[in-house]
Amino acid sequence: MRFVTMRHFNSLRLQVLLSYLAGMILSVILLVLAALWVLQDNTLARMDLADAAAGIADDIRYDNDGTPIGFAAKVEDVTWLFESIPRETAYRILDEAGNVVLQSGTGESVWPKSKQVLRLVRGRFDFEHNGLTMHGATEPIRHNGKIWYLQLTASTRFMELMHRHIAMPLVGAGVALFSVVLLLAFGLFAYITLRYTLRPLKDISQSASTISPYSLDVRLPVKGVPNELAPLVSSFNQALERLEHGYRVQQEFLATAAHELKTPLALIRAQLELMPQTEQRNWLLHDVSYMSRQVQQLLLLAEASERQNYKFIRVNVPEQVAETVAYLQRMADATQVKLNLELHAPGTMLQADKGALFTLLKNLLENAIQHAPEGSAVSVDVFSDNITVRDQGPGIADAHLAKLFERFWRGAHKRDTGAGLGLTICREIARAHGWAISAHKMQPGLMFRLQLHTDNGVNIENSGSFTAI
Known part of the structure; x- marks a missing residue:
């Protein structure tokens, strides 16, 4: 039972199915109880006797004078019962x-001599015969003007x-x-109903x-959602x-404010x-340059956050990376840092926004x-x-790895004068393409990995091509 939790019982499918099962089980129990009660009481038997009398009455045969002389063939097949059990059952027809005027062979010994139980009206009656309680039923018949x-x-x-001993086993088998x-x-119907009813929720x-x-x-x-939902x-x-x-208004304000500050x-x-x-x-020139960089990054962040700003084309990834490395070669030379580029898959192609990919790699x-x-x-x-992309720098504490991509976050290790938006822009561009970007602590330094997986339906093939599905 440890595997059963409240979360499982909170399932709408399970609750409805359990309701169906409870209803079916209750119906079966009530049906069985009703059958037991009816079979243990002779009320139903006496009603059956009256119904039998009414049914047989329609099958009486008459002679030319209109006097009853017997029963139709289908009833004659069961009148033997009255002859074989002389002290338990009998029939007769009265004028x-x-x-x-007509009775079963042993009827005279079964029916009482007293006319108090004649009961010449439709209905049921009882009498005693040789210490046995007898139940009777009368059915009037009209034929040729006589009753x-x-x-x-x-x-x-x-x-x-x-x-x-006969009806109850048959009823029991029928109930089962x-x-x-x-x-x-009901189980099949409940399963099919729940399956098609809950499909819109899925x-x-x-x-x-x-x-x-x-x-x-x-x-x-x-479309297709239940009316309640x-x-x-x-x-x-x-x-x-x-x-x-609200999101559009915020992004438009950010882009407008940054654009207005550029001039x-x-x-x-x-x-x-x-x-x-x-x-x-x-x-003052240094401060203006810093502010201009912040404004430019705010503009890039606003653009990177809007998917409609992207234009996807087939891009040669190695060529794009090589172009970005060449663009930043002067910056690397100024800081006496060497850039090492290794192309392990020279023919790789993918669907991407070329400008956005350049910005991501540049950052x-x-x-x-x-x-x-x-x-x-x-x-x-x-x-x-x-x-x-890996550097040989001092790296970063493990606790700060998750904060690297947050907006405006700057750690104590920061040596640049940026606004703390560069890596945030990288994350936004990666998300827009369905990629994933992550930071990993190395010994020494820090490594960023841009994973070109298939979350947005991009198929990566060994031949070096990315095809949008």
């Missing part, structure tokens, strides 16, 4: 005056014998068979799992619309460059160059399914 009365009688013990059929039929769950900051335009499907799905879609609107910063820089060379002028290389000691090397390795 309007109560005179017997005849058919009476059947049977002892209590005879009817109990028939019901308990009915219960099995009920369980199988589709909703899959759709909800795909929603991210890059797919806020996705809405949960409403449709309002919830509609409310969730409305919440997504409000969330998307005044450029004008300030131009004016400072026209001023005479002083220490104060140099510090990774800049970060590595800035933290690499003078005279050390930064290694760039290109494989068929991943790209790694």
Whole structure:
């Protein structure tokens, strides 16, 4: 039982299925109890006797004078019962005056002599015969303007014998068979019903799992959703619309603010460059450069966060990496850092935004160059399914690895004057492509791995091509 938790009982499928099973079991129990009660009481037997009298009455045969002389062939087949059990059962037909015109061979010894039990009306009656309680039923018949009365009688013990030892086993077998059929039929019906009823919920769950900051335009499907859940799905879609609107407004404000700051910063820089060379002028130029870099990174972050800004084309990964390394060669030379490029899969192609991939690689290389000691090397390795960038710097504490990609986070190891957005931009670009970027502590230094996996349906082949599925 340790494997059964409250989470399992919270399943709608399980709860509905258990309700079906409980209903079926209760129905079977009530059916069995009802059958036992009916079979243990002679009320049903007496009703059966009256019904039998009514049924046989329609099959009486008459002579030319209209006097009853027997029964139809289908009834004659069972009248032997009255002859073979003379003290337990009997039948007779009476005229309007109560005179017997036809009876079973032993009827005269069974029926009482007293006319108090004639009961020449439709219904049931009882009487005593040789210490036995006899149950009878009368059925009036109209034929050729005359009224005849058919009476059947049977002892209590005879009817109990028939019901308990013959009818009850048959009823029990019938109840068992009915219960099995009920369980199988309802179980199959419940399974099919739940399967098709809960399928929309599975589709909703899959759709909800795909929603991210890059797919806020996705809405949960409403078609086929049960009426009880449709309002919830509609409310969730409305919440997504409000969330998307707020996200768009935030991103537009960020991009607009950064764009508006670029022009005044450029004008300030131009004016400072026209001023005479002083220490104060140099510090101001440094501050303006820092602010311009921050503004540029904010613009890049706003663009990287919007998937519609990407234009995917086939890109030769080794060529793109080599171009980025060449672009940053001057920066590496200035800091006396060597760039080592190893192309382990020279023919690798993939669907990507070329400009975004360049920005991602540039940020990774800049970060590595800035933290690499003078005279050390930064290694760039290109494989068929991943790209790694490693420096030989002081590295970072294990507790800070998870914070490297957070916005504006700057650790004590930072040696650059950046805004703490470079690696965040790398993460946003990687997510937009369905890739994964991670940082790993090395001895010495730090390594970043860009994993080109298939989360967004990109198929990586050994031939070196990436094909969008």
